[in-house]
Amino acid sequence: MARYTDASCRLCRREGDKLFLKGxxxxxxxxxxxxxxxxxGQHGQGRRKISEYGLQLREKQKAKRFYGVLESQFRLTFxxxxxxxxxxxxxxxxxxxxxxxxxxxxxxxGSSRAQARQMVTHGHFLVNGKxxxxxxxxxxxxxxxxxxxxxxxxxxxxxxxxxxxxxxWLSFDEETMTGKVVQIxxxxxxxxxxxxxxxxxxxxx
Numbered sequence: 001m002a003r004y005t006d007a008s009c010r011l012c013r014r015e016g017d018k019l020f021l022k023g024x025x026x027x028x029x030x031x032x033x034x035x036x037x038x039x040x041g042q043h044g045q046g047r048r049k050i051s052e053y054g055l056q057l058r059e060k061q062k063a064k065r066f067y068g069v070l071e072s073q074f075r076l077t078f079x080x081x082x083x084x085x086x087x088x089x090x091x092x093x094x095x096x097x098x099x100x101x102x103x104x105x106x107x108x109x110g111s112s113r114a115q116a117r118q119m120v121t122h123g124h125f126l127v128n129g130k131x132x133x134x135x136x137x138x139x140x141x142x143x144x145x146x147x148x149x150x151x152x153x154x155x156x157x158x159x160x161x162x163x164x165x166x167x168x169w170l171s172f173d174e175e176t177m178t179g180k181v182v183q184i185x186x187x188x189x190x191x192x193x194x195x196x197x198x199x200x201x202x203x204x205x
Contacts, residue, residue, distance in 0.1 A: 053202070055198060056198040056199065056201055056202035057202065059194050059195050059196070059198040059199050059202075060074075060198075060199045060202055060203075062192070062194050063092075063093070063096070063192060063194050063196070063199060066192050066194075067096045067099070067102060067113065068101070068113045068114055068117060069096065073136065075203070077092060077095050077096060078092050078199070078203055080095060081094075081095055082203075087196075088200050089196030089197050089199060089200045090187045090196060092196060092199065092200075093187065093190045093192065093194075093196055094184060094185055094186075094187070094190070095138055097185050097189070097190055098138045098139050098140075098181070098184065098185065099135065099136055099137070099138055099139075100120050100125075100127070100132060100134065100135050100136070100137045100138075100139060101113055101116045101117040101120050101135035101136075102116070103139055103145065103170065103179070103181065104116035104119060104120060104125065104145070106164075106166065106167055106170055107145070107166060107170060107172045107179040108164055108166060108172065109147070109157075109179075116135075117135045119156070120132065120133060120134070120135045121133055121134075121135060123148070123151075124147060124148055124151040124154070124157075125145055125146065125147060125148065125151075126145070126146045126147075126148055127139065127143055127144070127145055128143060128144055131148070139181050140181065140184070141181050141182070141183050141184050142180070142181065143180070143181045144178060144179070144180050145178070145179040145180070145181075146176075146177060146178045146179075147177040147178075152177060157177065166179075167185070167189055168182070168189065169181070169182055169183050169184065169185040169186075169189050170182060
């Protein structure tokens with residue numbers, strides 16, 4: 001499975017926004033964006049006029065990197081969103097938000113989406129009683145996520161008192177290590193500061 005392996009903090013600096021790619025580190029003064037707010041590279045401190053295409057590209061790159069999705073999968077997700085009823089941009093963000101790896105992150109079981117993705121591929125979770133090891137699976141309202149009994153002994157599940165609140169469209173019982181998709185999230189539930197209409201315009205050309 002292809003994945004991004006270079007420095008994660010460069011991506012936040014390039015987009016000029018925190019993408020929370022390094023887990024708890026992003027909430028401390030060690031965050032690279034807090035220390036260096038310039039774009040990476042030798043020309044990062046220069047000012048350049050951004051074209052309309054450049055603005056659209058940056059919004060797409062921000063969303064793609066926020067959720068840790070590579071280009072081909074992001075495009076497939078957009079094509080699926082465009083075929084759904086409603087606004088394509090909002091549908092895109094909702095599909096990305098309900099991905100299995102993002103739900104695990106939102107429940108506080110992973111410190112970052114990258115860690116949550118790895119935990120899913122290692123088969124630590126059950127959805128409605130069935131093992132799911134595909135991070136890109138989109139969950140539906142009513143789906144119940146549990147940590148496998150054999151995985152609960154792992155050190156990564158010993159203490160999961162995350163400082164991040166669980167969003168209202170999810171619920172989590174820390175005692176039983178069980179989460180549930182209460183409802184499909186709306187656009188207001190997505191905390192990514194992105195103009196999804198620019199992504200739609202980019203792919204509509």
